Amino acid sequence: AKQKQQVLVIDLDPQSNAAYALGVNPAAPGTAELLMGENPSPLEAAPGLYVLPGGPNLTNHTIQSLHPEDLADLIEPMPYDAVILDCPPGNESLERLGLVAAQVTLVVTNAHPFAIMGANRVMGVLETYRSKERRGPKQWALVLSQIDERRALDKEIPAQLAQRHSDIKNFTVHQDTNLAQAGAQQVPLMDYAPRSRSAEELSAIAQWIMKTAQD
Numbered sequence: 001a002k003q004k005q006q007v008l009v010i011d012l013d014p015q016s017n018a019a020y021a022l023g024v025n026p027a028a029p030g031t032a033e034l035l036m037g038e039n040p041s042p043l044e045a046a047p048g049l050y051v052l053p054g055g056p057n058l059t060n061h062t063i064q065s066l067h068p069e070d071l072a073d074l075i076e077p078m079p080y081d082a083v084i085l086d087c088p089p090g091n092e093s094l095e096r097l098g099l100v101a102a103q104v105t106l107v108v109t110n111a112h113p114f115a116i117m118g119a120n121r122v123m124g125v126l127e128t129y130r131s132k133e134r135r136g137p138k139q140w141a142l143v144l145s146q147i148d149e150r151r152a153l154d155k156e157i158p159a160q161l162a163q164r165h166s167d168i169k170n171f172t173v174h175q176d177t178n179l180a181q182a183g184a185q186q187v188p189l190m191d192y193a194p195r196s197r198s199a200e201e202l203s204a205i206a207q208w209i210m211k212t213a214q215d
Contacts, residue, residue: 004048005081010034010071011054012094018086019043019053023186032057034074035066035097046188050080054088064093069135072101082213089118099125104212105140106205111147111157123165139212141169143205148175169208173201 011018016026024043030053033040042050057063075083087098099105105126109119119142129136142165149155162170173179178193185192189199 006079007049007082007084008042008078008080009045009049009051009084009086010075010098011052011086012058012098013054013086013088014056014058014091014094015088016054019051021183021186022046022049022051024051024053026053027055028053030054032060032063035063035071054086058088058094059091066093066097068096068100071097072135075101095122096125099129100134100136102137104209105137106143106209107140108143108145110145111151111153113153116157116161123168141171141205141208143171143173145173146175147172171201171205171208173198173205 009018009022010031011026012031016030019026019028019030022045024045028043029038029040030043030051032055034052035058040052042052045051071085083101085098085102087095099122107119107122107126109115123140123142126137126140128134130138142161144158144161147154147158158170158172174197176196176198178196179189179198182189182192189196189202193199
């Protein structure tokens, strides 16, 4: 029998949203302790899926002052088939740790102008890393999330961004009550509503990531 793949989620968000959404204790020792040189035990969220929670300790001065490659060095010897890094919005020190450690990156935004400004900034950082041949992802995609085409901005912005960033892969995840309910109930979407529109859209993103990581 084929051995189940082992996946680690590293939550870099001081609010620990990824840990909470995956149903593990968001206050347990996790990413902050790892970055401080300790050896926290990842929490098992599901068979083969482990989580290092984020939390407010990620904002302490020592972690904010780390070299951008420090997390990449810690991840390199880890015995997982895949490591998922959940970066926080607006904290550039933690964001850099995640970006430099990543092989493939999803830049996720909604149609709000401020969110799009943030996404453009991140893609500018990624392009700088790549052009200067620095450590970090060589491939990334733009993901427009929570899109409801009944709203004027949501209808116009995706086409504009796709045209502006025609050189990179673009995905859209539409607003879907199935996705919201699955998250609220901490049930995997593929168990809650595997035939839903959002399940198809997220599956397409996952397939692109796997193919890109193998290339």
